[in-house]
C-alpha cells in the first residue's frame with residue numbers, strides 16, 4: 001500500500017499572526033522542521049535542533065479545517081526544504097484557504113503554486129546569512145507577496161535601504177523592516193525611516209508583545 005505524503009512537523013497551532021500585512025488576524029500555523037540557515041539571532045532553533053513529528057497531509061488539512069475561514073501560514077525552519085510542502089500548498093488552495101508561505105529567501109520560489117502569498121526574508125549582514133539569498137527570487141515576487149528585512153543595526157539598515165533603492169522593489173511588493181528585539185531600538189528605526197522617507201513598513205513582532213518570553217505555539 002502506498003504511504004500518503006508526509007511532512008516533518010515541528011508544531012501546529014492557531015494563534016494571532018504576529019508579522020506581515022496579516023498581523024493581528026487569527027491564523028493557523030503549520031511550522032515545519034528543519035532549516036538550512038543558522039541566523040545569529042534565531043529564536044526558532046527547536047525547529048532544527050529537535051526532531052519533527054511525521055504527519056501526513058490529510059492530518060494537517062484536518063487540523064487547518066478546525067479553523068475555517070482563517071488564513072493558513074506555512075513556516076519553519078525553512079518549509080521549502082521538504083518536497084511534500086508543494087502538494088500541501090496545492091491541497092490547501094483547493095480547499096479554498098488563503099495560504100501564506102514564510103520562507104528564508106535561500107531556496108528558489110519558482111515551484112510555489114500561484115495563489116500562495118510569499119512572505120520572503122531578505123537576510124541582512126547582521127544575520128551572518130546574507131550571502132545565501134537567491135537573488136533570482138526578487139524577480140519572481142509580485143503583487144500579494146511581501147519582503148521582510150530583520151535588522152540588527154544601522155549597518156543592516158543602510159544595506160537594506162540601498163538594496164531597495166537600487167531595485168525599486170517597493171513598487172511591486174510590500175516591504176517590512178523589523179528590528180531584532182534587544183538589539184535595535186524600534187524608535188531609532190522609526191526615526192531613520194522618517195528621515196530617509198523610505199517606502200517600507202516598520203514591523204514589530206506582535207506575538208512577542210502579547211506573549212513576551214514565549215517562543216513556541218505563538
Ligand code: SF4
Nearest residue numbers: 035037039042077104
Ligand atoms: S531562517 Fe529562520 S529558522 Fe532558519 S536559522 Fe534563520 S531565523 Fe532561524
